[in-house]
């Protein structure tokens with residue numbers, strides 16, 4: 001099993017001292033090579049799932065396992081990227097991609113080779129010496145993906161990576177990410193609040209409730225072309241799947 | 257690749273309009289300077305202002321020559337410049353070091369911040385007589401005043417910047433298993449560099465003030481000393497010359513910092529007007 005949550009509850013103590021339960025009793029599994037999306041209302045604890053998988057903090061109760069190992073801290077198995085590209089503005093693109101490799105004591109030569117390979121894979125060849133401010137938002141996210149892939153993680157966590165982009169760039173980038181991820185064969189957890197994005201990109205979708213987040217249901221997306229969201233986009237079933245998630249989230253009742 | 261070459265012409269276009277505009281500004285500045293110098297030469301005489309109130313440009317030039325030969329102007333200027341740079345270097349190194357240390361320890365920051373605030377508000381130049389009582393009439397008091405006056409803007413800027421380093425960036429570094437020191441070196445230090453440089457710029461102008469006050473209060477060397485000496489003799493031209501040279505020292509230090517800053521922070525997008 002690539003990733004497993006076993007009865008995970010996470011509570012935070014807020015600044016005022018109150019206890020806030022972000023997620024409650026969350027249990028799910030992600031198989032190797034699978035692409036799973038997590039959708040849910042904002043504030044339901046989606047990013048909290050990601051932080052615990054990355055080992056930035058521990059569950060209050062329950063267990064998070066990556067490759068059957070309990071996550072006890074930051075580890076080499078997990079790479080994550082956020083809505084913000086988090087590129088270091090003072091480094092050029094290739095040095096940014098090398099960033100994750102630097103704590104591993106790899107020699108500079110092979111490290112550069114590795115970074116250049118990821119750069120090509122993410123269609124950024126020719127931009128290695130550019131600085132982040134010289135790139136468009138979409139290209140910066142591709143650089144962030146290259147940095148994430150460079151450490152060769154077993155799981156990639158994507159936290160709303162497309163939500164800061166304009167509609168067109170978003171479609172193109174979803175397509176490019178899907179292809180790159182399919183080619184790399186990486187297990188992926190995509191956090192999103194865009195229902196159709198979840199349908200276009202995933203094998204399976206976890207629907208979370210409002211806070212405290214729990215898994216309401218799992219929806220298996222039985223559509224071809226997982227590596228090509230643009231091809232999926234024209235399929236009539238996409239709307240049906242999105243509608244199904246919509247009903248689980250009981251969005252009609254809230255649209256008053 | 258195609259977009260890489262596509263961006264090149266845009267950069268060139270900006271590069272060609274830039275110098276033209278800045279050259280026009282430079283000519284205008286020089287024109288204004290010429291105008292001021294002419295007014296300086298003509299107006300005091302025309303308005304019958306006596307020489308010991310406002311000396312003319314030529315009075316000052318003559319006095320400059322006299323100071324050069326009989327007041328060891330070069331040695332005095334060099335001394336002031338030396339202590340300005342020395343005080344600036346020591347004060348900003350200490351300020352930055354403490355800023356980074358406190359920036360990494362929330363506890364000590366909380367413990368020390370009221371004292372830092374109090375010291376920051378206290379007028380540092382007022383310490384000069386005290387330092388003279390402690391250390392005597394030597395270079396120590398002026399150096400200490402300068403270090404003290406330079407210390408705080410650098411400390412406060414660094415501390416402020418350390419507080420606002422992007423938490424997500426630090427978390428990313430943690431997720432990549434970087435050690436605490438590596439995070440400091442590779443994320444926090446460079447993140448705070450713009451603020452550090454801004455602090456240094458402020459500090460460079462204050463450094464001149466620190467040295468001058470030290471020399472005014474208790475010195476027998478330096479431009480500050482020449483100011484109090486010239487003032488005692490009602491030699492306004494001497495005071496004018498010393499002020500101008502102090503300004504030049506401050507300006508050179510400031511310009512050097514601005515140049516260093518533009519080189520170091522080349523990766524920040526330039527504002528396009």
Ligand SMILES: Nc1ncnc2c1ncn2[C@@H]1O[C@H](COP(=O)(O)OP(=O)(O)O)[C@@H](O)[C@H]1O
Nearest residue numbers: 012013014022041042043044045046047048049
């Ligand atoms: N470090 C924290 N301290 C206190 N509360 C937090 C912390 N992190 C998240 N929360 C709270 O937990 C809830 C879930 O947050 P998050 O996982 O970011 O939601 P989502 O990503 O689904 O929008 C929110 O109400 C948020 O305010």
Ligand SMILES: [Mg+2]
Nearest residue numbers: 046047048159
């Ligand atoms: Mg979130």
